[in-house]
Amino acid sequence: MDFKDKVAIITGGARGIGATTCWAFANRGATAIVVDINGEGAKKVAADIQTKGFNAVAYTADVSDKKSVDDLVEDVFKKFGRVDILVNNAYISGGYAIVTETSQETWDKVIAVNLTGAFLFAKAVAKIMIPQKSGKIINISSGAGTSGSLSSGVQYPASKAGIIGLTLGLAGDLAPFGINVNCITPGLIRTWEPEEMAKQATGWTLEKVDSYIAVEVPLKRVGEPEDIAETVVFLASEGASYIVGEVINVDGGGVIDSVAKRESLLGF
Numbered sequence: 143m144d145f146k147d148k149v150a151i152i153t154g155g156a157r158g159i160g161a162t163t164c165w166a167f168a169n170r171g172a173t174a175i176v177v178d179i180n181g182e183g184a185k186k187v188a189a190d191i192q193t194k195g196f197n198a199v200a201y202t203a204d205v206s207d208k209k210s211v212d213d214l215v216e217d218v219f220k221k222f223g224r225v226d227i228l229v230n231n232a233y234i235s236g237g238y239a240i241v242t243e244t245s246q247e248t249w250d251k252v253i254a255v256n257l258t259g260a261f262l263f264a265k266a267v268a269k270i271m272i273p274q275k276s277g278k279i280i281n282i283s284s285g286a287g288t289s290g291s292l293s294s295g296v297q298y299p300a301s302k303a304g305i306i307g308l309t310l311g312l313a314g315d316l317a318p319f320g321i322n323v324n325c326i327t328p329g330l331i332r333t334w335e336p337e338e339m340a341k342q343a344t345g346w347t348l349e350k351v352d353s354y355i356a357v358e359v360p361l362k363r364v365g366e367p368e369d370i371a372e373t374v375v376f377l378a379s380e381g382a383s384y385i386v387g388e389v390i391n392v393d394g395g396g397v398i399d400s401v402a403k404r405e406s407l408l409g410f
């Protein structure tokens with residue numbers, strides 16, 4: 143898949159799935175626009191990509207801030223004259239608390255970053271993609287948005303279910319202009335060092351990760367950022383030009399939840 147001369151905006155590009163997606167586009171010829179609230183991280187990803195002879199530009203922005211988003215997209219358009227791909231990937235979790243202990247502040251912040259941020263970016267790039275009569279928007283949801291999650295509180299699954307609704311709304315609006323909007327629901331993806339994950343306040347421990355994978359993931363391995371990035375690249379490619387409004391599980395079969403669980407418990 144060749145993305146020469148394409149311009150791809152990836153939010154949350156400073157690390158994890160976002161950074162890997164920036165690389166996946168850049169090493170296929172696109173210019174990766176690395177967007178993150180962590181400006182230093184974004185600059186490092188862009189600089190590393192450039193060191194290998196590929197094209198990337200870093201922007202520091204909070205995806206939930208409308209002016210920052212509009213200014214950024216306007217600047218990209220001024221520099222490159224087009225935007226071909228948007229990957230709405232930036233997120234925060236808000237941590238875990240039972241609903242009675244979840245503050246409205248946490249709720250508002252998570253919805254603002256995870257959902258409103260994706261809306262703001264989609265709206266800004268649609269203004270360029272519509273007259274361009276082409277474009278690909280790929281939204282990163284989560285299995286938590288379809289099946290919930292016992293370790294993410296209420297705000298994260300709500301924001302990720304919202305991303306699926308946003309995808310469907312955008313897909314219907316923009317398909318007549320030749321713009322494909324689709325969504326990916328990742329399962330558990332290794333975006334952290336194991337030690338870092340064990341320290342996180344989400345209730346996850348290394349042992350929990352191992353037993354989760356053994357029971358819930360028929361492929362019996364944790365997902366890697368490349369598993370998501372490669373699906374994003376496919377959805378942005380010409381080969382996916384008849385796919386619109388789709389929600390794709392990339393989770394090693396984790397969606398086959400009850401079967402995997404039953405078989406694992408039965409010792410298959």
Ligand SMILES: NC(=O)c1ccc[n+]([C@@H]2O[C@H](COP(=O)([O-])OP(=O)(O)OC[C@H]3O[C@@H](n4cnc5c(N)ncnc54)[C@H](O)[C@@H]3O)[C@@H](O)[C@H]2O)c1
Binds near residue numbers: 153155283328
């Ligand atoms: N890792 C997983 O297991 C997993 C599972 C399901 C879904 N996902 C989804 O995949 C996506 C990426 O996950 P990840 O694990 O790579 O995340 P990550 O935490 O490694 O990276 C997220 C990035 O978003 C940036 N960010 C946070 N708030 C921002 C803001 N307001 N403006 C701009 N940037 C901001 C962070 O600085 C960070 O660089 C997310 O949408 C997440 O919901 C991940």
